Amino acid sequence: MPRSGEAVRQRLQRAALELFTEHGFDQTPVEAIAARAGVTERTFYRHFADKREMLFDGETELRDLLVQAVAAVPHGMKPLPALRAAFHETVPLFERNRPLTEPGVRLIAETPALQERSLAKRALLVNALTDALRARGVNPRTAPLxxxxxxxxxAVATHRWMQEPSVPLHDQLDQAFRELRLAAAALK
Amino acid sequence: MPRSGEAVRQRLQRAALELFTEHGFDQTPVEAIAARAGVTERTFYRHFADKREMLFDGETELRDLLVQAVAAVPHGMKPLPALRAAFHETVPLFERNRPLTEPGVRLIAETPALQERSLAKRALLVNALTDALRARGVNPRTAPLxxxxxxxxxAVATHRWMQEPSVPLHDQLDQAFRELRLAAAALK
DNA sequence: GCTAAAAACGTCAGTCTCTGACGCCAAAGA
DNA sequence: TCTTTGGCGTCAGAGACTGACGTTTTTAGC
Incomplete structure (x- = not known):
């Protein structure tokens, strides 16, 4: 029974994902997760802030990559094209982790408490992107929008990509941004 | 001590808002709210699904009004202009409840748990609008976007309206949609 | 290889949120 | 006046977290 810290964390994640997919998120006490991982409930909370947080581990990685990608975009590019380019940079990350995240997204989709947390994580990403845009000199007022x-x-592109794996995520991205442009063009 | 049901509900809301603004959301047990309202903790949960839910009572009213407004928009109008027109219909509702919702939004802004719930409520609104758009014959694929x-x-318009009360919400709305059109026009 | 600091874990006690079951009492209708 | 219904109180309990403290393991320095 190793005690190296990172091993415990991974055992907790594996145990949680198994129990969640079997009995559901709400029907799985933290005590059961800890027991399967060979550890105490108290240790669970030393590795994760709360029960929901363990399902959103890759978010910080995605956020850092995204912020870095926005900063790396050529100068002079308008905000939305710059963000589109940045999102294209994250495609390999999604394609690589696809089989790993698939059970997670299904779990989130059917658990209201996890949907709330997912939206909160997305909001954090938006804030980070807003700061990244302002650092590029974008109008601070329009950056949040x-x-x-x-x-x-x-999000629309990745959602479609999950349901139709045949179309590459790159194409889904371009398609979604194209629809955005067309829809907005009808405004004035 | 009346026992009419609705009176208890209102007393609970008043007591909660007072205690929340005084000690903060997380530092206010449901027991304290119920005590100030002259009822039991159990009665609180008979009126509200959970502790956060009481801060989001007007959401269903807003949603119904919005769905109805989308349906009432003239035929042939494109999705985004139709939604913009529908949002304009809700302006009186916001202007009327402004002093009432002000302490609420401040509380939500400084409480992560309430921000999560707020985002969830917004997602419900988006789903309702998506259905309303599809009922208008909008492309089912682009309706969610x-x-x-x-x-x-x-949301950007109302947020700015909260911080700069001098500019009417109608103008904030038009301004925000104008910025959306300009930003999206730079895409191709 | 030995020892001391630091990190990881266990144990215990406790608060708070939320739920189910049961009984009581007031109000509305026959 | 009697019955029914709904709102409420009481009780018991599960589950999510947190703080404090002691113990064990790992790491670092000699």
Missing amino acids: CAQVAMDTF | CAQVAMDTF
């Missing part, structure tokens, strides 16, 4: 709209477009 | 983007634009 651009970041939010781009994030929604990205 | 339009509803989401319009909701974000509306």
